[in-house]
Amino acid sequence: MRTALVTAVAGAVVAFLLGLLTFGVQATVHPHDVPLAVVAPPPIAERVRAADSPEVDIRVVGADEARILLADREVYGVLEIAASGATIRLNPAVNPSGTQVAQQVLTGVAQGAGLPVRAEAPAVSAADRTAPLAASALLWIGGMVAGVLFVVLKGGRFRLVSSLGAAVLTVGSVVGLLAWWGVSFTGAAVAFLFAVAGAFALLQAGLFKHLGIRAMGILGLLYLMAPAVAGQVPELLNPAYKVALWSWTPFRFSTEGLRALLHDGAISTEWWVFAGIAVVGLVLVLAGQKTQPDRPDGVVDVGVDQADGLPGAERQHTA
Template identity: 25%
Template sequence: MNGSKNMFRNKLVWIGLALVVGVIFIMGLAQLGSSSNPVPKNMPVALVSLDKEVQLPNGQTLAIGKMIEQQLMTAAPSQGTEPPLKWERVNSKDTAMQGLDDKKYYSVLILPESLSADIATLFSPQPKAAAVEVYLNQGMNITGANLVSQVLTKIGEGMNGQLRKQVLEGVKAQGDILNSAQAAALASPITLQTEIVHPVPAHSANGNAPVAFTILAWFGAMIASVLTFQASAKARSTSKLSNAGVAVSQAVIGLLYVLVALGATLLLAKSTLGMTIADSWQFSIYFTFISYCFFLMQSCLLNWLGMNGMPIMILIFFFGSPILALPSQMLPAFTQDWLYSWIPLRFGTEILREVLYFGGSSFSSASAVTLIIIGAVALCLSLLAAVVKPYKDKNKAKETAAAESKLAV
């Protein structure tokens, strides 16, 4: 009985309960807080209206392009909500397509020059099909592209319903006679001709390959930073110059670890899982770059904080990984401003997305420049830590403690 009473009186038991609640709350917030019930908001879509108005036999003017443009641009969302799409008027198809290449738009909607003329044929015995071009930027984010496609499909259904009503009213005014061709055309006055640009290839983790590879880079760098930190701690001495040399050696050995991680990643992805990597050489360059920047960043934390820096590295992963696969427009405002805007995993994912789905990246891109700056600053701070932080000889400390205990006896 006394043993049981002692167990319930033990502070560690009650502290443990508090820790369980705290860990579950933090990890649950990290994994679910930013990604539960995501809603698309203001996802950028380009509209190119080339349509030319036409005169109907009754003298009225038909301008379908202007009508659609006005509806899309002035559509008001429900009270208290933001619209799912943010439309931007673009003057030419080439400019809009360049926007897709630059990851500026999730989709481009093009109203062709003959749109009104084709719709006008619905009033004639020989109707002609009218089509609108839709380009989906799948490589930008497959989840975002699919959601935009669903919204555009609903918009297309709404446009067809409105046109069907107008045409039927016009036909009624002409005598209320429809032939079989007109009836068939009225089922869908406008068809959406969808084409995918920067497609996500098969065997690409459903478009999440950039996220998966970034996570592998983060964890590979974490192992490398911990091991090299432990080795550097044993190699340090009272000489500041020597300690600076140890920090340089730590950075060089870290590069070796990163190259080994690259080889393991390629072996797993291509040989074992059969994932699609179109350009293995370019992928290797940027994966190594991302992993090494992560290594320098993590090593900097350990060099200044010791193993106390590990929880920060783990929390960055737990808070960052759930949001990487989602478009930023689907994240809560707090997550966008205070997490997505700076988390390093995001920059690695964006670079690998360009490599895998957009035909290549560049070290001058915003994400690459950001990682270069982070890596360079981290390396400088690691060198500074090697020189500034006081050296503690653990063996000498143990000998002193042992001597003091003998004197006490």
């Protein structure tokens, strides 16, 4: 009876936590301080400033500054107002959720000023919008499956070969899959995929080495909760989720970095993040090398004869 109650409570607790960490992110989405830029003559600029609200952060700037802000992904959209009408400029390297909010708000601003409005942005296919997050998740799964199989199949001393081999092959499969969907890759984007896959695989291999199959409790939870956060922009997240999850999840860095590189953008922080993850993973893999294969339950056979665990057994003999 006690076991039945414990397992029932455990199931309910796990369901609550997973709901809180996954679906709760999407259920609490609401825009706040979404950065936008507006280029307008002085009379209209004052009306635009008056339209500011807690949901958006509208900056009235010059045309050159606005385009720089958009190229650097400092704002999610730019509204340029002239006597002939208004133009909304969007950057495909910005998270689609952010550009959607930007277009809706800026369209409302232009219509409020009584001006015809048109949107100007490079065409982005559904595959291009899906690719960054999909690639991040698939690279994580590839390394995780290789790591857990290495434990289950009692792999020997070639864990590093397994993890790096899985990273290379997974990148190949992901690039092939996305190319089939019609996504075009730059050389920098492919190099970044290798960096992400290698970092993921090394970290996972290190955890599997020291925790055995129990590492799935950590890696599986990260996979379930991280994509729901990484697919959002921080200005749409509940502040609690932004601090507790979005601020550190590696899926966020891989998704944003790949999206920028697919659209000829530049990144810097993301390279350092995955270099750091790779170093941590490599240290875990190389620390305390074991000479015997792992067991799936994480227990290492230390070579003690069964009889040695039975007091006096070795002294039992027939006269």
